[in-house]
Amino acid sequence: MSTRGGSRTRLRSASPAPQARSVLPATPFGAVVGKELRLYSRSMLRGVSLMIAFLVGVLVCVIPSLFGTPLLLPFAGLLFAAIAAAGATNLDGDDATALWLMRKAG
Numbered sequence: 001m002s003t004r005g006g007s008r009t010r011l012r013s014a015s016p017a018p019q020a021r022s023v024l025p026a027t028p029f030g031a032v033v034g035k036e037l038r039l040y041s042r043s044m045l046r047g048v049s050l051m052i053a054f055l056v057g058v059l060v061c062v063i064p065s066l067f068g069t070p071l072l073l074p075f076a077g078l079l080f081a082a083i084a085a086a087g088a089t090n091l092d093g094d095d096a097t098a099l100w101l102m103r104k105a106g
Contacts, residue, residue: 010018022034034075035064039081049084049087049088050082050084050087052087053080053081053084053087054080056079056083057076057077057079057080057083059078060072060079061073061075061079062076
């Protein structure tokens, strides 16, 4: 003998949930930038390469200026960009399996 409980189904309202406004444009370029930003936030290798670039820029350029030699200070941004670019040259090694899968599927 089975008894049925008084189960009721609730229907949700048809109004959509409010969405947060995105800073990135709703274009293919915005999608690629968003994807890369998510990759940088999730990948430890990418974060470490940016941290190394930042620390090299600070240690090589800013620390000598604290001791009275500000000659290298204008080159801090350039040095950061050069080290970050050098670190980004092997980022395909981090995504290699994903690239192989995309190549075979397409």
